[in-house]
Amino acid sequence: NIYENVADLPGLSYDFVIVGGGTAGNVVANRLTEDPKFSVLVLEAGVSNEGVTDSIVPFFVEDLLAEPNIYEWKDLQAHILGGCSAHNGMVYTRGSAEDYDRFAAVTRDEGWSWNRLLPYFFKNEKWTEPVDHHDTRGQFDPSVHSTEGINAVSLAGFPWPVLSQHIIEGTKELPDEWRFNLDMNSGKPLGLGWLQSTIGGGERSTSATSYLGPEFIQRQNLHVLLHARVAKLVDSRHVDGKLTFGGVQFSQGGVLFTANAAKEIILSAGPVGTPAVLLHSGIGDKATLMGLGIPALLDLPSVGRNASDQPLIEAGWFVNSTQTVESITQNVTRFNEAFAEWNRSHTGPFSTQATTHIAWLRLDAETLASNNFTDPSAGPNSPHIEVPFGPSASVSEVPSGPGAPASSDNGMSARMIILNPVSRGSVTINSSNPFDSPIIDVGFFQSDIDLFTARQAVHKLLKFMKAPTWQNYIIAPITNLENLSDNALDEFIRNTARSAFHLVGTAAMSAKDARYGVTDPDLLVKGAAGLRVIDASVMPFVPSAHTQAATYVIAERGADLVKEAWH
Numbered sequence: 001n002i003y004e005n006v007a008d009l010p011g012l013s014y015d016f017v018i019v020g021g022g023t024a025g026n027v028v029a030n031r032l033t034e035d036p037k038f039s040v041l042v043l044e045a046g047v048s049n050e051g052v053t054d055s056i057v058p059f060f061v062e063d064l065l066a067e068p069n070i071y072e073w074k075d076l077q078a079h080i081l082g083g084c085s086a087h088n089g090m091v092y093t094r095g096s097a098e099d100y101d102r103f104a105a106v107t108r109d110e111g112w113s114w115n116r117l118l119p120y121f122f123k124n125e126k127w128t129e130p131v132d133h134h135d136t137r138g139q140f141d142p143s144v145h146s147t148e149g150i151n152a153v154s155l156a157g158f159p160w161p162v163l164s165q166h167i168i169e170g171t172k173e174l175p176d177e178w179r180f181n182l183d184m185n186s187g188k189p190l191g192l193g194w195l196q197s198t199i200g201g202g203e204r205s206t207s208a209t210s211y212l213g214p215e216f217i218q219r220q221n222l223h224v225l226l227h228a229r230v231a232k233l234v235d236s237r238h239v240d241g242k243l244t245f246g247g248v249q250f251s252q253g254g255v256l257f258t259a260n261a262a263k264e265i266i267l268s269a270g271p272v273g274t275p276a277v278l279l280h281s282g283i284g285d286k287a288t289l290m291g292l293g294i295p296a297l298l299d300l301p302s303v304g305r306n307a308s309d310q311p312l313i314e315a316g317w318f319v320n321s322t323q324t325v326e327s328i329t330q331n332v333t334r335f336n337e338a339f340a341e342w343n344r345s346h347t348g349p350f351s352t353q354a355t356t357h358i359a360w361l362r363l364d365a366e367t368l369a370s371n372n373f374t375d376p377s378a379g380p381n382s383p384h385i386e387v388p389f390g391p392s393a394s395v396s397e398v399p400s401g402p403g404a405p406a407s408s409d410n411g412m413s414a415r416m417i418i419l420n421p422v423s424r425g426s427v428t429i430n431s432s433n434p435f436d437s438p439i440i441d442v443g444f445f446q447s448d449i450d451l452f453t454a455r456q457a458v459h460k461l462l463k464f465m466k467a468p469t470w471q472n473y474i475i476a477p478i479t480n481l482e483n484l485s486d487n488a489l490d491e492f493i494r495n496t497a498r499s500a501f502h503l504v505g506t507a508a509m510s511a512k513d514a515r516y517g518v519t520d521p522d523l524l525v526k527g528a529a530g531l532r533v534i535d536a537s538v539m540p541f542v543p544s545a546h547t548q549a550a551t552y553v554i555a556e557r558g559a560d561l562v563k564e565a566w567h
């Protein structure tokens with residue numbers, strides 16, 4: 001059941017308490033309650049996802065992210081049941097096989113390798129026919145997908161045919177660097193392919209609509225409490241030399257309550273929330289905690305450090321087609337028609353978010369070597385740069401802001417994402433009040449290679465846009481990036497870059513005997529017992545991808561690790 005009010009909860013003692021009903025938390029809640037012996041409480045600070053049109057209708061993602069609202073925390077992280085899966089850009093990308101093999105190498109746990117995780121991708125993914133039932137042959141590889149999972153993934157139900165045709169033509173005209181890739185989710189993403197999204201039947205699929213769907217949420221042993229903001233872990237003691245907590249303190253309506261966990265507390269509060277809860281509970285860098293007057297119970301300096309996020313820059317062009325986002329959003333009649341169509345049959349442009357294809361590009365070894373850079377990617381089959389294309393002069397996945405061109409004319413955009421940043425940032429706290437906002441520093445462009453890669457991304461994209469196919473489509477660039485000196489390009493990049501919102505690594509896993517890291521490969525917090533982190537924070541590196549698929553798969557395996565420990 002899902003409860004809005006703590007007074008309606010049947011009790012406050014459970015086997016497992018999960019902090020955060022987000023992308024990962026709801027997966028873990030679902031999988032643990034498959035065993036009727038386990039009782040689970042999910043504490044979610046945010047609001048219900050029920051009936052939130054901007055979350056349900058894929059096209060409205062831009063509105064959802066456009067300005068501060070009740071569905072997000074101050075920092076754009078989601079504040080709604082389903083977490084980021086209920087409020088993100090819905091792009092479904094797994095990354096390269098090498099990304100996961102690097103997780104396995106760093107943690108010395110083969111269980112995190114691509115081959116061992118593939119069954120978990122399949123447990124998560126429910127490959128679904130696009131809502132327009134178009135012929136999808138040649139647009140994906142069925143052998144790398146599963147129709148048996150829980151979370152819907154599909155090709156677009158409205159493929160924006162005009163732009164799509166030019167992009168596919170471009171892959172034929174410039175096949176060396178921009179070759180067509182049948183399926184970017186095969187473990188080998190390099191090339192350009194059709195977008196896959198967490199959309200099913202023309203609606204967004206989230207961890208709340210799928211893993212807490214009607215067939216699961218009625219389980220007697222699964223309780224979800226909304227509007228429940230966790231402050232810290234309480235009732236600490238040591239068992240066999242390890243720190244353990246008996247419960248979780250949370251606030252609802254300004255009143256503090258404690259939920260007790262007989263077996264484990266699982267932190268799934270996301271890459272900002274999880275380190276914040278750890279720090280307020282006395283787990284983190286001892287000196288910092290003492291400076292804030294928080295009793296330091298466990299000295300783990302890596303908490304909140306190693307924050308990795310991908311910088312994103314954008315280029316746009318005015319185009320001579322009216323099959324664009326602008327032609328709908330700026331024309332009341334067309335908007336109403338599109339919305340009526342979606343309401344009728346969940347089809348049409350509103351059944352998708354406005355990205356059509358993604359290209360995944362690599363810097364060649366000579367370019368890296370001649371500039372004295374070490375390859376930051378996970379291996380030779382992994383991209384350094386991502387380029388998503390969309391039929392809009394402004395972005396679809398992220399809010400308008402510095403660098404996001406706004407225009408009333410028809411346009412297209414190509415974003416450039418630096419996939420393997422070497423720079424690191426942090427998530428910290430500067431007060432002992434757990435209800436104060438944490439401080440996020442994404443640390444962009446501290447390493448020269450990140451800026452260099454961004455420049456290369458612009459050069460590569462401009463080359464693609466010279467393919468003959470674009471001649472009759474593009475009118476003019478929105479921002480002219482041609483013939484800029486390195487210095488001028490650097491200035492453009494620094495001034496306009498913003499987060500791709502793929503923050504990870506703030507409670508990173510490491511090998512069991514490593515002298516850094518926050519969790520062991522089994523996701524138990526180092527030096528603690530009965531306390532796990534299962535969310536995007538545990539990724540030691542950001543994969544060469546958007547991060548929800550990786551988060552889902554970590555949650556699926558994480559739930560199995562918990563089950564193994566308690567059976």
Ligand SMILES: Cc1cc2nc3c(=O)[nH]c(=O)nc-3n(C[C@H](O)[C@H](O)[C@H](O)COP(=O)(O)OP(=O)(O)OC[C@H]3O[C@@H](n4cnc5c(N)ncnc54)[C@H](O)[C@@H]3O)c2cc1C
Pocket residue numbers: 019020021022023024025043044045046065076077078079080081082083084085087088089090091092093228229230231268269270271273274277397398500501502503535536537546547548549551
């Ligand atoms: C704007 C945006 C767009 C994105 N677009 C994409 C995309 O298109 N494709 C993609 O693959 N990835 C995308 N991502 C990234 C991806 O969605 C995240 O990496 C992933 O979903 C993180 O999952 P999580 O479970 O770690 O955290 P979340 O899904 O954020 O879940 C954490 C949950 O914990 C709750 N919480 C936090 N603190 C507390 C507390 N103290 N007490 C109680 N509850 C708490 C939050 O409210 C939230 O519901 C995007 C992210 C953002 C922010």
